[in-house]
Amino acid sequence: MSGVLVQAALPTARAVRWRPGLALTGVLLVAVVLGRAADRSVDAVLVVAAAGLAATVVAGLQDPAADLLAAVPVSVMRRRVLRLALVGAPALATWWLLDSLSTTTSSGPGPLLALTATGVAVAVWAPTRRAVLVGASTPVVLFALHRVLPTGTASDVVGRWLTDPWWVLAIATLLCVAGRRR
Amino acid sequence: MTTTHTVPGTLLATTGITKRYGSLTAVDDVDLAVGRGIVGVLGPNGAGKTTLLRILATVLAPDRGSLSLLGLDPASPAARTEVRRRLGYLPQSPRLYTGFTPLEMVDYVAILKEHTDTARRRREAASVLEAVGLGDRMHKRIRTLSGGMQQRVALAAALVGTPDLLVLDEPATGLDPEQRIALRSVLAETAARGCVVLSTHNTAEVAALCQQVLVMDRGRICWSGTPAELAGEAEGRVWESDAEEPTALRSWLTGPGTRRHVGTPPAGAALAVPTVDDGYLLVTRLAR
Known part of the structure; x- marks a missing residue:
């Protein structure tokens, strides 16, 4: 099975839409470089990067040929894991690059991983037709709600991906595993 | 791996399979036993053809009933994977x-x-x-x-x-007549060693290709037999005239300008040789 996934990696990577992620990376890099040049904190850019990159990674699950591939022996879960690995690795590298360019002390990649896992969990459990769209929107919605909601319980709950990212990552991963047969 | 016991030569068998989407029953208590050859599934839009084919292709699990594909029960993950190794599937409008x-x-x-x-x-x-x-x-x-x-x-x-089981949802969509004829040869080759199940709206395709026809309506198989038997259902019940006929279940104007009718012919009507189209119309009208 691993041989199949190794052989499938290159064509799968070619099937992924990379342009949105590349565009986002470009914008984030410019924002960090400009922030640094102006001697301003780029914390907010890193938070935006976590949400944007997480959305991009989840969007990478979108497979236009999913119907044609619905009855192949390599399960949809394995194909999704392959796509996550292919899209997730450069997203993580981008995040580390942005982090290394910032001058502030980083909270680590926890928020990025937590938002990505949450988006994937939503994509796994959402109704099939719009699953990836809903999952990819989730990191952005959580980010926006955290910014918009007034300080309080709701804001605290929505912002767990920022304050307790590893717990969120663990719970979302469990949800993904529980929904693996969907 | 789970194997199921079916009649020898049967490559595909279903017993009472049912699939519901909310209150809609897309496939309702379908029993099938199919061996080597080409099976055509005919039916109006919304009859449940695509849902049935998705079940036969292991893409959808039925809510009820049992399924045997190539002697294996795809309800078990290991058997499903084994079936998929020997299965070819063409969905409707693939991207x-x-x-x-x-x-x-x-x-x-x-x-x-x-x-x-x-x-x-x-x-x-x-x-x-x-x-x-x-x-x-x-x-x-x-x-x-x-x-x-x-x-x-x-x-x-x-x-x-080289799949042993080929499930094709409207494979001739978008093909010109020459390509359709080429498709027939390709499918005949597969059918020589295994089973091909295809859904179509094209009765001429069914007449030319299939050894067995299933007519679906409202999730149920309302008729099954050979293409010749389907045409035979309309034997003595197709006639042509110049005027509208109140006793006809269905009438349409033909190219030469006469009207063709399917139903109970009046005395002295000029009976016509029935086609698979006529049989299909009669069967689906009578099923309602």
Whole structure:
């Protein structure tokens, strides 16, 4: 099975839409470089990067040929894991690059991983037709709600991906595993 | 791995399979037993053909009933994987990676069908593309191909790996008459060693291709038999005249300008030789 996934990696990577992620990376890099040049904190850019990159990674699950591939022996879960690995690795590298360019002390990649896992969990459990769209929107919605909601319980709950990212990552991963047969 | 016991020679069998979407019963208590050959599934839009084919292709699990494909029960994950190794599936209106070439697309599907010998896999991908008449286009980008050619790429993807069970949802969509005839040869080859189940709205296709016909309506199989038997259902019940006929279940104006009727002919009516179309119309009207 691993041989199949190794052989499938290159064509799968070619099937992924990379342009949105590349565009986002470009914008984030410019924002960090400009922030640094102006001697301003780029914390907010890193938070935006976590949400944007997480959305991009989840969007990478979108497979236009999913119907044609619905009855192949390599399960949809394995194909999704392959796509996550292919899209997730450069997203993580981008995040580390942005982090290394910032001058502030980083909270680590926890928020990025937590938002990505949450988006994937939503994509796994959402109704099939719009699953990836809903999952990819989730990191952005959580980010926006955290910014918009007034300080309080709701804001605290929505912002767990920022304050307790590893717990969120663990719970979302469990949800993904529980929904693996969907 | 779970195996099921069916009549010898049966490649596909279902017992009481049912699939519901909320309050809609898409497939209702369907029993089937199919051996080697080509089976055509006819039926009006919304009859449940696509849902039935998705179940037969292991894409959807039925809510109720049992299923045996190639002697295996796909309810078990290991058996389902084994069935999929020997299965080709063409969904309705499939989408492809338009940046790929047909060869790359079919090769990719072959990889996911666990064909890991690269040289052999490439040869087979090229061979199925030749078989569907795309030998000269296999290195062009899919986005530059017509709709009919893209449909043939998807068909080639279903054919790769010489499947024993081929499930095709409206395979002739977008194909011109020449391509349809080529498709018949390709399917006949597969049917010689296994089972082909296809859904279609085209009764002429069924008459030319299939050994067995199933007519579905409202999720149920309301008729099954050979194409000749389906045409025979309308024996003595098809006539032509110049005027409207109140006793007809269905009437339509033909090319030469006469009216063709299906139903109970009046005394002295000029009976016509029935076709599969007539039989289908009669069967689906009577089922309602």
